Amino acid sequence: MGVERPQGDGELAAIPTGWFLYRGTGRPQQDPQLADRLPPPPPWRSFNGGPTLIPPSEDLAELDRRLGPVKGRPGRTPDAREVMAVNAALCLRRPLLVTGPPGVGKSTLAYQVSRELRLGPVLRWPVNSRSTLHAALYDYDAVARVQDARLSETEPDIGQYIQLGPLGTALLPFETPRVLLVDEFDKGDLDLANDLLDVLEEGSYQIRELFRARTRTPEVDVHTADGQTVRISHGKITCRAFPFVVITSNGEREFPPAFLRRCLSLRMPEPGPAQLAELVQAHFDRAAEPYKDRIIGEFLSYRRRDPVAADQLLNALYLVINGRESWSEQSWRPVLDVVLRWRDEANEE
CATH class of the missing domain: 3.40.50.300 (P-loop containing nucleotide triphosphate hydrolases)
Structure with missing residues (x-):
C-alpha cells in the first residue's frame, strides 16, 4: 500500500x-x-x-x-x-x-x-x-x-x-x-x-x-x-x-x-522562517501570534551576524508572551538582547 x-x-x-x-x-x-x-x-x-x-x-x-x-x-x-x-x-x-x-x-x-x-x-x-x-x-x-x-x-x-x-x-x-x-x-x-x-x-x-x-x-x-x-x-x-x-x-x-x-x-541546515513559525506554533499555539513574525524577523537578523539556536527563539518568545501586559517594542528588544546575545558572549569566552 x-x-x-x-x-x-x-x-x-x-x-x-x-x-x-x-x-x-x-x-x-x-x-x-x-x-x-x-x-x-x-x-x-x-x-x-x-x-x-x-x-x-x-x-x-x-x-x-x-x-x-x-x-x-x-x-x-x-x-x-x-x-x-x-x-x-x-x-x-x-x-x-x-x-x-x-x-x-x-x-x-x-x-x-x-x-x-x-x-x-x-x-x-x-x-x-x-x-x-x-x-x-x-x-x-x-x-x-x-x-x-x-x-x-x-x-x-x-x-x-x-x-x-x-x-x-x-x-x-x-x-x-x-x-x-x-x-x-x-x-x-x-x-x-x-x-x-x-x-x-x-x-x-x-x-x-x-x-x-x-x-x-x-x-x-x-x-x-x-x-x-x-x-x-x-x-x-x-x-x-x-x-x-x-x-x-x-x-x-x-x-x-x-x-x-x-x-x-x-x-541538517538552519531552519528558515516557515520552519521557525511551525516550531513556535507547536510550543505556543496561538499565544505567540501577536509577536511571532516580529520576533522571528529579529531572530533571523541576529542569526545573520552570529550563531544562535532555535531554542533561544523559544526562550525569548516565552518571556515576551508572559510579559504581554507591558509589551512594546521598547520592552521586547532588551529581552532579545539578553537571550540571544547570551550565546554570543559565551562563544567569545
Missing part, C-alpha cells in the same frame, strides 16, 4: 513505498505495528536475539515537552531528503549520523521518529569527554555488592547490581526497534567512535561479570536504563530489531572513515 510522502525533489517522487514508513507528519501513525510493515533486514544486518521483548509504551509527557502537543502542524516539517534518510536507516538497520549547527533540530529528530512510529521512550546517551562505551552498555556496582554481602548471610543476587545503559538497553531483543539518541558524539574521546564500531556491527555485547558466572547462574535479572527488569541468559545480549540510532554531531571534529562507512549521513 502506498503512503503519503513529502513533496520535494523529483528523484524522490519515484521512490517505492515499501520501505517508506516515516512520513515526517509529527503525529503518531494509526497503522499496524511497525514490526508488521518494516521490510526484513539485509542478510548482513539480521540478528536473532531472544526471547523477544515488547518495548514499553511511549513517554507522552516527554514527547510533548520535547516537541510540543500533538495538534495542528508538526513542530518542524522535515524536507524530503531528511525523510528519505530516516527511512533508509530504518530499512538498512544502520545508524544515522546527523550533523549541523547547534539548535537546528538534530536531537529532536529522534523524538519525532519515536512519536510518529510509536517506538517507545527514546533512550538518550549524552556524550562528553569522559564517556565510555562500557558505561553506555552497562554498569556493575561491585562495591555495593561487597558491602551488602558483609551484612547478609547469603550471597546477594548479582543482577541487582547491574544497570544497563542506554546503548545496552537499546540492544535488547525488542520486537520493534528502540530509538537511541547518541547526543553530541563529537564531544567524546577520539577513540570512542572506533570502540563503538564492533558493537554496532555485531548488534550484541557481553556483560563480563555474568558471562564468567554463566555456569553457576545461567539466567540473571538486571535493570534497564528505562526502569524495566529483563532476564539475561549466559551473560550475552543480542538484539533482534536493530535500534534506530541517531548520532548527532555539531561538526567539531572528523570521525574515522571506518565509522562513517557504517553510518548513513544527514546534514
Whole structure:
C-alpha cells in the first residue's frame, strides 16, 4: 500500500513505498505495528536475539515537552531528503549520523521518529569527554555488592547490581526497534567512535561479570536504563530489531572513515522562517501570534551576524508572551538582547 510522502525533489517522487514508513507528519501513525510493515533486514544486518521483548509504551509527557502537543502542524516539517534518510536507516538497520549547527533540530529528530512510529521512550546517551562505551552498555556496582554481602548471610543476587545503559538497553531483543539518541558524539574521546564500531556491527555485547558466572547462574535479572527488569541468559545480549540510532554531531571534529562507512549521513541546515513559525506554533499555539513574525524577523537578523539556536527563539518568545501586559517594542528588544546575545558572549569566552 502506498503512503503519503513529502513533496520535494523529483528523484524522490519515484521512490517505492515499501520501505517508506516515516512520513515526517509529527503525529503518531494509526497503522499496524511497525514490526508488521518494516521490510526484513539485509542478510548482513539480521540478528536473532531472544526471547523477544515488547518495548514499553511511549513517554507522552516527554514527547510533548520535547516537541510540543500533538495538534495542528508538526513542530518542524522535515524536507524530503531528511525523510528519505530516516527511512533508509530504518530499512538498512544502520545508524544515522546527523550533523549541523547547534539548535537546528538534530536531537529532536529522534523524538519525532519515536512519536510518529510509536517506538517507545527514546533512550538518550549524552556524550562528553569522559564517556565510555562500557558505561553506555552497562554498569556493575561491585562495591555495593561487597558491602551488602558483609551484612547478609547469603550471597546477594548479582543482577541487582547491574544497570544497563542506554546503548545496552537499546540492544535488547525488542520486537520493534528502540530509538537511541547518541547526543553530541563529537564531544567524546577520539577513540570512542572506533570502540563503538564492533558493537554496532555485531548488534550484541557481553556483560563480563555474568558471562564468567554463566555456569553457576545461567539466567540473571538486571535493570534497564528505562526502569524495566529483563532476564539475561549466559551473560550475552543480542538484539533482534536493530535500534534506530541517531548520532548527532555539531561538526567539531572528523570521525574515522571506518565509522562513517557504517553510518548513513544527514546534514541538517538552519531552519528558515516557515520552519521557525511551525516550531513556535507547536510550543505556543496561538499565544505567540501577536509577536511571532516580529520576533522571528529579529531572530533571523541576529542569526545573520552570529550563531544562535532555535531554542533561544523559544526562550525569548516565552518571556515576551508572559510579559504581554507591558509589551512594546521598547520592552521586547532588551529581552532579545539578553537571550540571544547570551550565546554570543559565551562563544567569545
